[in-house]
Amino acid sequence: MFKFIKLATKNVFRNRRRTVITGLVLVFGATALILAGGFISSSFRGLSENTIRSQLGHIQIYHRDFFEREEEKPLSLGLENVDELKAKVLSQEHVKFTMARVEFMGLLSNGEKSAVFIGRGIEPGKETELSGNQSPVDSGKFLGQNANSEGDAEVVIARGLAKTLKAKPGEYLTLMTTTSTGALNAMDVKVVGIYSTGVPEYDERALMVDLRTAQQLLVTHKVSKLVVVLDETARTKEVATAMAARIPEVSLRRWDELATFYKAVVQLYSAIFAFLGVIIFVIVVLSSSNTMLMAIMERTREIGTQLAVGTSRIRLLVNFLYEGLMIGVFGGLLGLLVGAGLAELIDHAGLRMPPPPGGTSGYPLYVDLVPSVFIGVFILIVTTTVVSTIAPAFKASRMKIVDALGHV
Amino acid sequence: MGVRDSREGHIVNSLIQTQELQKQYTLGKVTVPALRHINLNMDRGEFVSICGPSGSGKTTLLNMLGFIDSPTSGKVYFNGAEVKYNGLSHLHRLRLEKLGFIFQNFNLIPVLTAYENVEYPLLLTKKSSGERKQRVEKILREVKLWDWRKHKPNELSGGQRQRVAIARALVNSPELVLADEPTANIDSATAGEILDLMRTLNEEEKVTFLFSTHDPTVVAYAKRIVRLHDGAIVNGQN
Incomplete structure (x- = not known):
């Protein structure tokens, strides 16, 4: 041959x-x-x-029925006993850290004009760590970085929303939303920064507050989800499988299942x-x-x-x-x-x-x-x-x- | 092998024999006979020349006897067994093992050296590398080209190329070597050398040769002459 x-x-x-x-x-x-x-x-x-890094983390943990039925009221299908759940998640191999988020919606007002917002309650330090210590803020500062002696609730709002309401860092706006019991609630928040989501449509609606602020506004101790960050993206499937077996009382989604785009x-x-x-x-x-x-x-x-x-x-x-x-x-x-x-x-x-x-x-x-x-x-x-x-x-x-x- | 049916009464020493062999070509509506009623017998060890003018059917007859073209009618017996031409493709083993071809234009593979050209037919067999080397060396020494073994055809003279072609034809120890005008493209002195070589191989190695020519000086080398005219044997039949 x-x-x-x-x-x-x-x-x-x-x-x-x-x-x-x-x-x-x-x-x-x-x-x-x-x-x-x-x-x-x-x-x-x-x-x-x-x-x-910008939104999903590697794995997200939800209430067991979250994907099965619609929430009747905000956070009615939220996660409880968050600290206990976090401890379980952290004990899993290859988990770097985990953080809670509260997702909510409502109206944001400057006193003269209101706009619909899609809000997120976050743990600012961990969100910053997830994004590789890169602050998403264009102007002002990110949450949790301010000497806030007055004890004001803080908000960072997306570029388009800030433009709609003519809001600048240092100004006050009012958040209005439905609580977890179905009542209306409002809270004055101080704009500390303006950021960009990278997607123009989101920039028209998005804002972020501290997790505690969101929970106070919604009058709840629950969170919408836990975001789990791993030491290596390639291990996502393996860790998700192990975690699903170990914590059967919750529902898990990997990032690739959530990332439609x-x-x-x-x-x-x-x-x-x-x-x-x-x-x-x-x-x-x-x-x-x-x-x-x-x-x-x-x-x-x-x-x-x-x-x-x-x-x-x-x-x-x-x-x-x-x-x-x-x-x-x-x-x-x-x-x-x-x-x-x-x-x-x-x-x-x-x-x-x-x-x-x-x-x-x-x-x-x-x-x-x-x-x-x-x-x-x-x-x-x-x-x-x-x-x-x-x-x-x-x-x-x-x-x-x-x-x-x-x-x- | 495409060979079957031992024929009754064939001559024991016969190598190849034709019986009423005919070949016709159809050109449009006209049928042209190329070979007519050829009855020819060749024994082992013969040195036969087929001669005749251009268009007399020499090459056509060699093609039939070399199993590279099929007759219109008639039979060919090789070693006493009838050769079945249908399709021809099954006859490659017969050509490889029993026949050697020498062409007028040498037909060497230009990208291969003299050694590799001679070795080529052996690659088609199951012979070991050692045996191949031994055979190629022996035959190249016989045709006095061992020192030229690493040269490609375009680096050799016409006579040397034809000697490479002879070596290639002989390397598989064929029972019959067919040469179609083997000296047509070389000068007369070299042609004499080539014919002397073929004759020596015939006498010393007992290789059977059948070669075609229209050159009377070449015909003179043959031990038997078969003359063809208009596709028919005019003398020297058997």
Whole structure:
């Protein structure tokens, strides 16, 4: 077999110019797929970490029936005995920390004008830790960072909401909402900061207060959920499974089950990648088939000779498939090298992408070097060249020997 | 193998025998006879020349006897067994193991060295690497090309190329070597050397040769001459 592969390799380089052109097509295809795959992987990674760090954490814990039925009143399906639950969660391996959140809605007023808000009661220190100690606040300060001698309840409001109510840090607004018993309640809060959620639509409605402030406003000791943060994103599934077995009285959701936007992006990008793969498959098939057809036409007499001296038709077919294989191997390997080189170049070029749909800020352009993409691209290129050789090789193997020998 | 049915009464020493062999080509509505009623017997160890003018059917007859083209009618017996031509593809083993081909244009594989060209038919067999090496060396020494073994065909003269082709034809120890105008593309001095080599191999190694030519000086080397004209044997039949 080795001797025939050696012969195939020699034949591949017989017409160098044509082989180089075919090789360039393969290199182009492999590079395009590696860059696209690396960019998509980088985007998935960035988006998943961003989703985890900015809002979801790795796992969220809810009341057992939270996903089964609607709440009749605010927090009627909230979590009780939060400290006890937190202790159980923290005893789980790979859990870095956990924090409570209260989700609520209502009206925010500046005395002259009111706007609907979607509020969140949080533990500010832990939220900051989740986001990698990056304050989301554009102006003013974040919750819990103020010398609040007056004991005022504090609020940070999103950019769009602040604009609607013409609110600035240091000013007072009134929060109005329904309590956990169904009564109306209101509370004056001091705006300490203005932040951006990264999504323009949320910026029109979002605000955050301290967890205790939210609980006071809703007159409850319950929380809506616990957010669990792990030491490694890759362990999410494993920890969630263990936690579900250990704390059966609650309902768990992993971040990837909650991140609808992330899932939509993954689906879209995967479809784009598959489409790109199909286009490159077609280009490679056409290019390689053409190369092999040309090679067969040029070597018609040689094919006749090989058949005349006793080469079986199957052997001849396999020999041509080896040639396709070798073109694929050389082109694929070179493509991987060029793809990796370009990916490194892009990573160090400091390029930035424009904001994604629905986003407000751009992000750095990175191309990951993903081993599975490299393996997949190499297999695709090699398989494609071999597949595209089948028809020409079959044609060669079916030649009439006397006609082939008489070919001029 | 495509060989079956031992024929009654065949000559014991017969290597290949044809019986009423005919080949016709159809060109549009016209049928052109290329071979007509060929009855030919060749014994082992013979050194036979088929001669005749261009278009007399020499190459067509060699193609039939080399199992690379099928006759329109008639029979061919090889080692006393009838050869079945249907499809031809099953005959590759017969060509590989029993026959050797020498072509007018040498037909060497240009990307392979002289050594590799000679070794090629052996790669199609199950012979070990050691045995292959031994055979190729022996035959290349016989055709006096051992020192040229690493050269590719385009680095060899016409005579050297034809000697490589002879070595390739002989490397599998065939029972019959078919040569189609083996000296047509080389000068007369080299042609003499090639024919001397073939004759030596015939006399010393007992290799059976059947070669076609239209050159009277080449015909002179043959021990038996079969003359073809318009697709029929005019003399030297058996």
